[in-house]
Amino acid sequence: MEGRNMVNLIAEGRVYRGGAFEPLKEGKPAREKTMAYRILEKHNTSGNMDELKIKFDAMASHDITYVGIVQTARASGMEAFPLPYVLTNCHNSLCAVGGTINEDDHVFGLSAARKYGGIFVPPHQAVIHQYMRERMAGCGYMLLGSDSHTRYGAFGTMGVGEGGPELVKQLCRKTYDIAYPPVIAVYLSGKPQKGVGPQDVALAIIRAVFKNGFVKNKVMEFVGPGIGNLTMDFRSGIDVMTTETTCLSSIWETDEQTRGWYQTHGLEERYAKLSPEEGAYYDGVVMVDLDKVRPMIALPFHPSNAYTIEEFKANAQDLLRGVEKEAEGIFGKAEGLPGLVQKVQGGEVYVDQGVVAGCSGGTYENVMTVNAILRGRPIGQGVFNLSVYPASQPQFMALLKSGAAAQLMESGAILRSAFCGPCFGAGDVPANGGLSIRHTTRNFPNREGSKPSGNQMAYVALMDARSIAATALNGGKLTAATDVDYDAPDLSYTYDASIYDNRVYQGWGHAHPEEELVFGPNITDWPEQIALPENLMLEVASAIYDPVTTTDELIPSGETSSYRSNPLGLAEFALSRKDPGYVGRAKAVKALELKRRKGEADGEVKAFLGDAAPENTGIGSLVFALKPGDGSAREQAASCQRVLGGCANIAGEYATKRYRSNVVNWGMLPFILDGASESGIAVGDKIYLPGIREALQDGKDAVQAELIRDGQRSPITLKLPAMTEDERDIILAGCLINYYGQE
Structure with missing residues (x-):
């Protein structure tokens, strides 16, 4: 191409x-x-x-x-x-x-x-x-x-x-x-x-x-x-x-x-x-x-799903139909889930929204160039709308002094304050079936506020601010910036530090230990976690065979923001978009573990453990995924599993180091399974890990476990490659907080 x-x-x-x-x-x-x-x-x-x-x-x-x-x-x-x-x-x-x-x-x-x-x-x-x-x-x-x-x-x-x-x-x-x-x-x-x-x-x-x-x-x-x-x-x-x-x-x-x-x-x-x-x-x-390099567009649902705008427009119907099929694969074939092919009209592609925002899009030069392309000309009175978020108040001040802010407003653009919301699904959520073009960082599933379970679906494509402005100039008709004529703007910039000097609290080097933290009712401590038991009996609470699982799918972004300081409240959203039954399954397993810890090894606990001794065999859940953790660094993708009783992840590989680090730091075992895609591991399977504590203490990089399915047991080898001594000690302690508490 x-x-x-x-x-x-x-x-x-x-x-x-x-x-x-x-x-x-x-x-x-x-x-x-x-x-x-x-x-x-x-x-x-x-x-x-x-x-x-x-x-x-x-x-x-x-x-x-x-x-x-x-x-x-x-x-x-x-x-x-x-x-x-x-x-x-x-x-x-x-x-x-x-x-x-x-x-x-x-x-x-x-x-x-x-x-x-x-x-x-x-x-x-x-x-x-x-x-x-x-x-x-x-x-x-x-x-x-x-x-x-x-x-x-x-x-x-x-x-x-x-x-x-x-x-x-x-x-x-x-x-x-x-x-x-x-x-x-x-x-x-x-x-x-x-x-x-x-x-x-x-x-x-x-x-x-x-x-x-x-x-x-x-x-x-x-x-x-x-x-x-x-x-x-x-x-x-x-x-x-x-x-x-x-x-x-x-x-x-x-x-x-x-x-x-x-x-x-x-x-x-x-x-x-x-x-x-x-x-x-x-x-x-x-x-x-x-x-x-030519003007580019990254179609849903990843920045790597990228094409030149020229090749996209030449194949728009086929490519958008491919996005629809991918959406079905991610979200399931929901009845009435809105599609994208109808965005192609008369050989052109029409979008519903443009956003220029955040650390990637909202820079001074980007916004100045958007204004140079629009030059105060209207974006029209139709469905298409344009929002611009300067990345900082000093940059916003420079835009005001240059006159660019006023011109953008004359064009019909909405200028907003510095905010990352359009990058993760909060703010400027399109209508159902909408296609938003954004100069932001990501276009993962749900980063535009969709709720597929309610048949509400919108789509985000990533583009540069220049081509977003060119599209705005044409009322939402997808247009590469190389196809419009404009004069390059004057990009000289004067930085005004007083904006920060007058408002930002500069306390580095000046601690006040006598002052108290101010807690709101939704700010809670992390639930207590216990040290790794001698043995573990784990149930697969979710099994994901997608090629890649993002952190957004492990814990959604936008709608969970108000619960990020409440570990148990946030955990209710874990895997809610990918596997809505996960939280209930994990809680059921955790309830058995709480009984076990209290010494209440009733029939249900004994049935779960089989021949394993309840006094030294912990009960927990695990998440299986082929390649989990692409995207955000948010620790809650792992901590939510942990507070729900999670003890391990099993993966073919981890998408990023940062997600694997989060798994370890929250006391969960970051297992690798060769041939994961052919393993057939499914929800309800159990993994028995006899002597897991000793194996970790001995520095083993592979452990022998048993896969239990329908009462039948088969051996399975789970690997722990490249684990440092500190990582092993953190998992042995139960989590990072416990690890430091031992010192």
């Missing part, structure tokens, strides 16, 4: 010399000459670059995650934040109708920043990653965030997105432990043509590397002459989307444009020139010809 030569992959190791890549002919690979190696070495405390123990320079969380993190760290003995910790409020910003649940979280967050010495960014001031770019980035820094899109590589900063327990470890003065990751060069050449934006480049890369796992759990290191042809906002727009490749982190060469960005933001002392040394060795190469 047209556009397939935009990105090319070199799967073998290469040496970067003289601006070109050549095979390693002799000698040891010079991994130490990459930018990533030097930054990791600076932050490693182990003394062994093969097994890293990282301490970060700063951390960030938003208002869906920071309550649980602070609660866990407090229970683990934390008395003050030992590093700068930014608590932003950009996910749970909307009020809860009929209650004050969300604002209670914000009050808690401010009280935590005061008590422990943190930085508190009030709601609507900035989305998490824009604040971190503007105030916390630095060349050679490493930042950790409890959000998967923690990516600041364009600013010379290695960002890592992880589940909350990894931030807890930093708050408890522990380390982020990981084997030294492979590093993949991303070589940029050429210059994007007018009308092509950062989302187009990002989607072209994601399409090339996601399904084959080319950069999974690796560092993407951006090099090459094409970088100099990109503005900082353009680079950042590509960089933040590297999360959708499943890479571990990213880092870019820096230059005078980078220096200028730090100067503009009053942080010039944080600039340093970063580039790989001559002869740097890379484990693979992604070659990106920016000249050849």
Whole structure:
């Protein structure tokens, strides 16, 4: 298809010399000459670059995650934040109708920043990653965030997105432990043509590397002459989307444009020139010809489901029919589930909504370019509507002073405050059957607010802000920005720090331990978990054979926001979109375990355990999935299973390191099963794990178990590859909180 030569992959190791890549002919690979190696070495405390123990320079969380993190760290003995910790409020910003649940979280967050010495960014001031770019980035820094899109590589900063327990470890003065990751060069050449934006480049890369796992759990290191042809906002727009490749982190060469960005933001002392040394060795190469990138669209239900707009429009009916079939496979063949093919009319594709928002879309340059394309001309009085969310108040102020904000409003666009809602299904929810085009980070199932169980379904496609503006100019007729004429806007930008100075609480280094945390009624502690028993008898409470299971499917995003500080309340939503019967099954098993713990080994408990002794055999549930955990870093995808009595996951592989980390940190066994897709494991099967505690203590990387089905037992081998000693100790203790409580 047209556009397939935009990105090319070199799967073998290469040496970067003289601006070109050549095979390693002799000698040891010079991994130490990459930018990533030097930054990791600076932050490693182990003394062994093969097994890293990282301490970060700063951390960030938003208002869906920071309550649980602070609660866990407090229970683990934390008395003050030992590093700068930014608590932003950009996910749970909307009020809860009929209650004050969300604002209670914000009050808690401010009280935590005061008590422990943190930085508190009030709601609507900035989305998490824009604040971190503007105030916390630095060349050679490493930042950790409890959000998967923690990516600041364009600013010379290695960002890592992880589940909350990894931030807890930093708050408890522990380390982020990981084997030294492979590093993949991303070589940029050429210059994007007018009308092509950062989302187009990002989607072209994601399409090339996601399904084959080319950069999974690796560092993407951006090099090459094409970088100099990109503005900082353009680079950042590509960089933040590297999360959708499943890479571990990213880092870019820096230059005078980078220096200028730090100067503009009053942080010039944080600039340093970063580039790989001559002869740097890379484990693979992604070659990106920016000249050849064309406007892109990623169809539901993943950013990798991407096409050039030209090839999509040429095959629109077939491709949209394919999305409909995928929806049936994901959600089941619900009666009357609205389709997409009717969006094709007279050979054109018509969409219902456009959104430009968040850390990827809402940047100053994107919004200025949207305005340059519209130039105050109307988007029309039809169904199509356009919402624009500037990523921070300083950027919003610059848009106001430039006059762009007024022009956008004249066009009919709605300008909103900084909010991440369109990225995860809160705010700007389309009508039933609607197709929304968005410059946001994800288009996973339900990220537009659908409820398939009620036959309410909408669809999100990802596009660059430029083509969204071109589509708005044509009243919703899908249009590539390269097909419209516009004058490039003046992108000069003046940063006004007073907006943050006057409102953001800057408490780093100034803890007030005498002050009390402020709890709302929906903020609760984590339920008690017990240490791993000698043996386990587990029942399969859900079996998922989809090629990939996202964290959104493990725990939905949008509608659960008000319960993120209430572990038991949130757990009621676990797998609700993928397997509605899961919660009831897991609760039934947990009830047996509670009886067992009380010594009430009645007939029901004995029947469940069979010949296993109730005094030393724990009862629990497990989730089976072929490849779970793609997407968000949210720890609740695992913690909800745990509070419902979950003791393990069995997978063919884990989609991301961060999800596997969450499974471990919540005390569950992260089993790998060879041949998982042919195993036939089903809901109601049991897995008996005799001597599991001893096996973990002995460091075994495979355990012999029994699969029990209809009274028949068969042997099964479950693997625990690459488990660290700390990971084993956490599971033995029952969870991270218990682990720290032992110290």
